[in-house]
Amino acid sequence: MGRSQLDRTAGQVPPDREGAAPVAGPDADDTGCTVLHADMDAFYAAVSLLDHPELVGRPVVVGGAGTRGVVLSATYEARALGVHSAMPMGRARRLAPHAVVLPPQHGRYAEVSAGVMEVFRSITPAVEPLSLDEAFLDVSGALRRLGSPREIAQQVRRRVEDEQGVTCSVGVAPTKLVAKLASSRCKPDGLLVVPADRVVDYLHPLPASALWGVGEKTAEQLERLGLRTIGDIAHTPRVTLVRALGEAAGTHLAALSWGRDPRPVVPSVAEKSVGAEETFSSDVDDETVVLREVLRLSELTTARLRASGTVGRTVVLKVRFADFTTITRSRTLDERTDVSREVYAAARRLWEGLRLDRARIRLVGVRVEGLAPAGTAHRQMRLDEKDRGWREADRAADRAAARFGGGSITSASLLRGGRGDPGGRPR
Numbered sequence: 001m002g003r004s005q006l007d008r009t010a011g012q013v014p015p016d017r018e019g020a021a022p023v024a025g026p027d028a029d030d031t032g033c034t035v036l037h038a039d040m041d042a043f044y045a046a047v048s049l050l051d052h053p054e055l056v057g058r059p060v061v062v063g064g065a066g067t068r069g070v071v072l073s074a075t076y077e078a079r080a081l082g083v084h085s086a087m088p089m090g091r092a093r094r095l096a097p098h099a100v101v102l103p104p105q106h107g108r109y110a111e112v113s114a115g116v117m118e119v120f121r122s123i124t125p126a127v128e129p130l131s132l133d134e135a136f137l138d139v140s141g142a143l144r145r146l147g148s149p150r151e152i153a154q155q156v157r158r159r160v161e162d163e164q165g166v167t168c169s170v171g172v173a174p175t176k177l178v179a180k181l182a183s184s185r186c187k188p189d190g191l192l193v194v195p196a197d198r199v200v201d202y203l204h205p206l207p208a209s210a211l212w213g214v215g216e217k218t219a220e221q222l223e224r225l226g227l228r229t230i231g232d233i234a235h236t237p238r239v240t241l242v243r244a245l246g247e248a249a250g251t252h253l254a255a256l257s258w259g260r261d262p263r264p265v266v267p268s269v270a271e272k273s274v275g276a277e278e279t280f281s282s283d284v285d286d287e288t289v290v291l292r293e294v295l296r297l298s299e300l301t302t303a304r305l306r307a308s309g310t311v312g313r314t315v316v317l318k319v320r321f322a323d324f325t326t327i328t329r330s331r332t333l334d335e336r337t338d339v340s341r342e343v344y345a346a347a348r349r350l351w352e353g354l355r356l357d358r359a360r361i362r363l364v365g366v367r368v369e370g371l372a373p374a375g376t377a378h379r380q381m382r383l384d385e386k387d388r389g390w391r392e393a394d395r396a397a398d399r400a401a402a403r404f405g406g407g408s409i410t411s412a413s414l415l416r417g418g419r420g421d422p423g424g425r426p427r
Contacts, residue, residue: 023201024182024194030149030172032196034140035265037171037179038120038156041188043133044073046166047112048102059099063089068281072104076188106276107303114307115164123152128265134183136176138265153191174199175261177212199259204231211256213249221245233257274308275316276300277365283322285358294351297366298344302337305368311336312368315346319354320363329353336372343368 040046044062049055059078063071069089081096092099113132120127123146126138139152146152153170160168171182173194181203186192194202208227209219221244227233233241234257242250255261276297284290294317305311313336320326329350337343347366 023198024192026150026186026191026193028193028198029195030193032174033149033172033193034138034143035173035176035179036137036139036149036153036156037173037176037183038135038137038153038160038168039170039180039183039187040116040133040160040166040168042073042075042079043113043166044104044109045075045078047109048073048105049075050112050165051105051108052100052102055100055102059083059096061089061092061096061099061101062104063092063101064104065089065101065281068279074099106300107307110304111307112164112166114309116160116166116168119156119159119163123156126265126267129268136179136265150191150193153193157189157191175259176263176265177256177261178202178259180212181206181210200234203257203259204229204234206230208233211253213252213256218245218249230257272371273316273367273369274301274304274310274312274371275365275367276304277318277363277367279320279363280361283360283362285360287356290361290364291348291351293364294347294366295344297364298347299340301366301368302340302343305338305371306374309374310371311338311374312372313337313370314368315343315350316365316367316369317347317350318363318365318367319351319361322360322362324362326363327354330369332370336370338374 045060048062049060052060057077058075059081060075061071061078061083062073063069071083071085071087071089071092073085074083074092078092078096078099081099083092083096083099089101093101109132116133117127117129117135120135120137124137124139124142126141128136130136137156139146139149142152143149146155149172153172157168157170160166167189169183169187169190169192171179171184171186171192171194173179173182174196178194178199182192182194206229208214208222208230211230211233214222222228222233225236225240225244227236233253236254238250238254240250241254244250245253278293278297280289280293314330314332316328316330318326318328331346331350333342333346343366
């Protein structure tokens with residue numbers, strides 16, 4: 001979306017009485033509102049459109065093909081037709097028959113996400129990622145340097161769009177609960193401030209399902225009690241909530257319904273592993289097909305490692321059989337790596353060690369553990385390793401993917417129709 005939308009009025013609630021301050025809005029009083037929740041707008045679809053600008057403005061669905069494929073993300077044009085994430089792809093195609101379907105580009109998503117999180121951390125070290133596409137920020141330590149919470153939120157949105165090419169919506173509030181609710185109600189590409197002294201006024205008209213911890217079953221229990229809004233919950237005796245929902249849930253919802261949420265923003269710890277897995281559209285007993293998928297997942301996993309600036313030492317292979325029995329095997333390398341050929345070689349040896357004879361496979365996965373920053377992890381060059389080789393090839397593939405889209409360069413055995421043994425040959 002264009003820069004002109006950055007300052008638009010988003011999700012504003014009008015005054016509830018003449019002359020009163022607004023319950024919430026982009027220009028509401030932000031005093032004490034030092035918690036931001038930044039949520040990317042249709043992130044996976046938006047990142048895919050970076051490589052397909054000709055599709056901007058059209059219904060686009062990102063997801064896996066086949067009978068078991070599901071929707072990962074959809075543009076707002078597709079959402080207007082009823083498509084949403086986690087929907088079976090078959091249903092999405094029926095709802096939006098003219099939508100363009102794009103395959104997921106997980107390495108690309110990790111790359112853009114790393115850039116977005118770097119923007120957040122350049123503003124404040126107190127960043128708590130919830131996933132690739134959303135995070136909490138505590139900006140209390142940045143006020144003197146960068147301005148008010150609203151001004152910082154505008155900087156976040158502007159820099160994310162300028163530097164990463166995607167948009168985000170930001171909720172500004174005194175607590176994590178309210179900031180997250182605010183960001184969800186100013187999408188897409190919006191900003192919403194909930195003043196500290198208007199939190200209760202903002203919360204009480206919202207549906208009970210908006211509260212953290214209210215899933216489908218809890219919502220049904222609340223509905224049976226006639227509690228349809230957060231205000232209904234707030235004005236119900238705690239003992240009644242505890243009797244209906246249990247001590248923990250009842251006490252939790254009673255506090256949240258009055259805006260009491262003492263949880264701090266907790267900066268993230270380093271990831272312990274990076275990986276990818278794939279469920280086959282139908283169970284597979286062909287070793288060549290399985291190994292081709294292991295190769296693809298090895299390339300995807302190492303692309304994520306390189307995007308996050310990390311290297312790993314332990315390779316883990318995951319195999320799930322047709323009866324849902326799941327096994328994992330691991331192999332620790334001599335040196336940490338982010339090279340797809342080395343990860344695939346280890347995963348292949350793990351597969352061969354299983355000695356499976358025509359077993360029917362439902363899912364395979366590849367994961368790398370024992371991570372360390374690439375810049376600090378010492379890696380000794382082996383005597384038989386050339387100065388320039390597989391590592392440089394991987395990075396060239398990363399650059400090509402960034403410019404031309406995922407899959408523009410890949411292993412020969414992964415090309416459509418390729419049936420050769422996936423031995424990690426040159427690309």
